[in-house]
Amino acid sequence: MKQHAYLKIVLACALMFFGISVISPVNAALWNKRYVVKSDQGKDFLCDPYVVQENDWIYKIFRQKGEISEQNFFRFLDIFKRLNSDISDINRIYPGDIILIPLKTITQDTLPIPPAKTVTIPFASISNRPADTVVIRKGDSVSRLLSRRFGNPKSAKYREGLRRFKELNPEITNLNLLIVGQEVRLPTILPAPETTETSPPAAPKNQVSAVTAAANPPMAGMPAVTATSLAQVAEMLDAELFDRGNYHFPGENNGGHYLDLNLFPVMRLKDQTRILFIRPFSQLSSSDLDVVKSYWKNLRIVRIPAPPVSAYQFIDKIFLALNLNQRSPGKTTFADGDTRVHIKAKWSLRTAQTGGKPDESLCVTPVEKGTKPFPETIFNYLARHHITYWEIQPDGKLTGTSSQSNSSVDMENPPLIMAIDPKYFVREVASALGWTFQDQVEISFPYAGVQVDAVSSMVSAGPARSCLVDFGNFAGDSISAIKATGLKVVSLSNSFDPFGLLHRLLDTLSIAYTDKPTVAVRNQNDGRGVFFTYPGVMVDLADGKALFTTAIVPLEQQQFLYTRGIQAIRITR
Template sequence: MDCRKIMKSSACKIIPVIVVLLSSVGSVWGAQPYKIYTIRKFGNSDIVCDSYTVQQGDHIWELLRRKGSISESDFPRFVSILKRFNPHIVNVDKIYPRQEILIPLKETKVKDSPPDTGPRYITIPIIPDVLYITYEVRPGESMSRIVAARVGLEWNQLPENYVHTLKRLNPDITDMNVIHPGQALRIPELPAKGPTHTVATAGTVAGRLAGKRSVSPATEDLPPPKASIPWWHRVVSKTIAGLGGKLLASGQCYFPGKDREDLTLDLSAFPVLEMEDGRHLVLKSRKGLSEKLKMAIRSFWDPLVIVQIDPEEPAATSLDKVFRAVSGGKVQKILDLPKLDDGIRVSLRGDWILSQGDQEGKQHVYYCVTLIENPQERTSTPVVEYLAKENVRVLDILAEGKKRKETAPSQENPPKEWQVLTIDALDQEAFVSGLVGAMGHSYEPDVPLSFDYSGFQVETVANIIHGENALDVVVDFGTFYGDAKSAIEAGGLRVVSISPEDESLAIISNVLMAVGIPFTKDPVFFGANRNVFKTVSLSIPGLMTLKPREKMTILMESSPDPKLVEFLREKQVRILKIKA
């Protein structure tokens, strides 16, 4: 249950469209007044749809689950409608940033359905974000007097948009100068005049009150918090948002008590974590949370968890308490994820690793949160963006008081030869020739070769690789028989045999060993320049050369993700794609 909805009739009430307290008057009263929706036909029904632009880190099932009534009542039908209206989405499990999606929100049955003539549109007015009270007019009172008593400003001092909102909240009043005793008025609150801190954004609070949830994307940097708010609240807010929850750290919650008494929970003193599964966690860092108030809260919020925070303890300790309470103690520091679709294995290492999606039908989302000492310890941006597409959020937080000076990024452009090169492996001889050339060596076919075989001098031709340190290697594509290979090697040449059944990586491995190029299989890369026990690592399937004093080259069979290409360029590693 939303804490701002637990109110008696005499207390503040909320319009369930958008509500949030911000530090600026203009920001509250400046909301857009209209929204355009699309109406599409589906069978004998009109479907009201909302156009949505995919954001970085969105996953379609979590996105669609938050929107509209169709998905709640009949999810299979919802998916059918979704596919019909979005033919450009080939695989509903994969969506991409900046992709446009038409999301079905509400279905209306039409008895005499006209033929489908294409999409129609409706424009719906939206009331701005407003917190208001209901007030009963007394004899002798005027509108200006009532408003002045409530907000502390004379009529001529009110923001222009305040008066406009007052009129929209009271549409039955045609003349603000004419009101009657006993008449019920809706009086908007003014936002806080000082720098009131609100962790929840307008978007996230709007999502909650409209029955939708907004998931904030993972970010690498958090702005310095205001002095009155613990900086680690920002860390909690960013992380919990990704797990489908919210940190409520400003405003008040009202709970009906006995004898018509309203009990108030001050969210700035006792912040609340409101989780998607219905749990509420109160962060208690001071006295003042009475047993009476606890009982009233528990009567509405079940289950309720109270997290005891010591204001004098290190921020990391407070964060650890909060994350463990949120996850039921299931916080890890190291987690090896299942192999990704492109074969890459990811190992998460950080201060706190949390996950969401244990329930049936839910996509797993992982959050890896790490406190860092300086900006140079941040995880590589391409790695963060690559993992975000795989529902892994990497959040590096610069601890309070740490140095924030940034190092200017290198302006050096990667050489053209670092573009992803492709070698076709369909023809084995052409494949070996291309591989050897990419490694900086030469390949010669049909070179005259003479060797002793059982006392006879045999004259033939062979394919030769000129390897490291003037080492020549004979490549046998199955043309040598009997003891010919042993006889050639007895003459001082090395022979590498390749059969038609050999796979491309096996051929590469044999050739590299024969010509003396060191390599490693499935190399591991660390995503940040910091303690490896707090660093995300990626194991990339393939072979990587390790030639001293030369750029490393990784040979892969799968097509690398563009973000992965960026990351490997940062590491000065060339990519050689093997086309099977």
């Protein structure tokens, strides 16, 4: 009888401490939780031995724990510091640390204290989600148990299942250590299940104070926006998309709140920024939105207009929301060796990476009707430089390559001209351009009243486009005498400058060329696109172009240039 009275008191205290309704939700998980009684300055306190989780910080934990913190926070803080004297700085806690959180002052009148000063209380899971209790057998592990339910350990579904497992089993501090015969609780409902269902799953039966939609939800299967799916946008942003099921926000009132992800999809970016989308004909009350904001501090809201809405408008709303926190624009200009790369995009943003990794940039721009497909090799090239480039097609589809792409290009190295000797250089240039180079050509010209016979080198680029090249064979006024006969002569300057000599050859032969050429991967009427600027000379040919440059042209660019009829030729000394 005495033991029965004790259990009644304990259960009543548990309900009082944690605000759990006496009528438990139908699918609440009921399990026992162990608390510790600690003494401080002559008083006994019921304490929760809490295991610090990832992304915890001390004041976040304090806000969620116990009546002392709620009634007198400064008194609570003093008690906490004395009970956790081993923590020298409460702002420095680490995952796996065990801390004692004082919940309530207790006496023999309110809660019988056993000699061991530990209390086991029947406790309804705050998530109010069903959980299966299993007994550990030989060969079981956390990953094996969870993968049976939630699939691939690398999936978002599995990661969410692991997070819920930790919540349901706070006493397990080492996930690699399970004991045969030990009871553990496995989550059966995830906040954001990965599913291919086309119709929304049923809401939980205990969805009492749920975050709900308006009375007139959209028709089943209605697209988010015309021709642009949220899945495409998530891929573009390299984000996780949660658009099925319900997301649970723990709370003390009727099990907390549930966000209907079918009506209010959520994207989570790598930097933990979340975008909450509100579909057409759906709405959140200000109080419900406050609940969401209280859990997700870095939250952006995007309201999807009613169809029809263009992909341009939709993407513009997303970037407007993301840039509310003054994000830096994405990297749009960089040097790759001697080559300058310039991206003129409509939208761009930069995302900081952890672990010393380079920042990632995202550039997005709409393309005009009738444009050719963007070269896959350049998507990959930009990704290799930590730039994810996407385009919005006229039909609303998104095309691009993720920053994880490692595609290779099978192509030979470009021709190389060693500019170590003037005659060798001219011979190789002529060969690369399809010209004719002749050495020891006999010529005859009048000089000082005497007919002079001589030999010289000649370059011919076609009919009526020939010239002699003087490598120092002629002296005095002989060059003027040769030109007087109608022959063109290119003379070598005192110092050998390969590009200076190439300029004189092209000018003499009346060949069109461009200095420091810029090649557009995508050059639209609005000026947007991707551009490569090379040091050197671009020569116009009858059937294409030749780029003479000192830059080492990456293989991806070589292949792109080849598709544009441009042959890259490197000049080095």
